[in-house]
Amino acid sequence: MPPRSQPTLEARPEAPARVTARGFTIVEILAALLVIAAAVIGIAALYSDAAQKNAEEHLRLQAAELAAEIAKRIEENDAGRVGYAGTVGVVCDPERRIASPVDAASNEAACWQDRVERSLPSGLGTITRDTSRTPVTYVVAVSWSAPGKGAASYVLQVTPDEDG
Numbered sequence: 001m002p003p004r005s006q007p008t009l010e011a012r013p014e015a016p017a018r019v020t021a022r023g024f025t026i027v028e029i030l031a032a033l034l035v036i037a038a039a040v041i042g043i044a045a046l047y048s049d050a051a052q053k054n055a056e057e058h059l060r061l062q063a064a065e066l067a068a069e070i071a072k073r074i075e076e077n078d079a080g081r082v083g084y085a086g087t088v089g090v091v092c093d094p095e096r097r098i099a100s101p102v103d104a105a106s107n108e109a110a111c112w113q114d115r116v117e118r119s120l121p122s123g124l125g126t127i128t129r130d131t132s133r134t135p136v137t138y139v140v141a142v143s144w145s146a147p148g149k150g151a152a153s154y155v156l157q158v159t160p161d162e163d164g
Contacts, residue, residue, distance in 0.1 A: 063142040063154040071158045080105035085129035120144035
């Protein structure tokens with residue numbers, strides 16, 4: 001009998017190849033969704049924070065503009081300047097003709113205070129006259145209360161020239 005030959009590697013029959021699935025597993029998909037969700041939530045939080053800061057900055061800018069507006073009038077109105085600090089009991093009437101510069105200034109300050117109340121949430125505008133300083137100084141304060149943030153204010157000190 002002829003010697004038996006050992007089958008060579010090429011001659012061996014191959015086992016059927018295992019079919020492997022290609023793609024992602026459910027765990028991989030859930031992990032990817034979790035990462036994407038965290039990124040979206042983070043971006044949304046940044047946008048929300050930026051929008052809130054812009055709203056706060058807008059209120060502060062509006063308060064500064066209102067304070068600067070009345071400060072300019074205090075500096076310009078030498079004859080009725082003292083009237084800006086005397087608005088107790090004065091009701092804004094822009095149509096009323098007033099002869100006295102002091103009464104006109106009081107009316108102008110009352111109308112400014114009304115504008116502050118309308119322009120800012122819980123807005124309050126005050127003008128005080130500090131006679132303890134020389135020359136006399138006027139302090140313009142604009143306060144507001146943003147929802148959920150508490151009170152804030154903008155204060156401007158006005159020292160008009162005594163020359164007019």
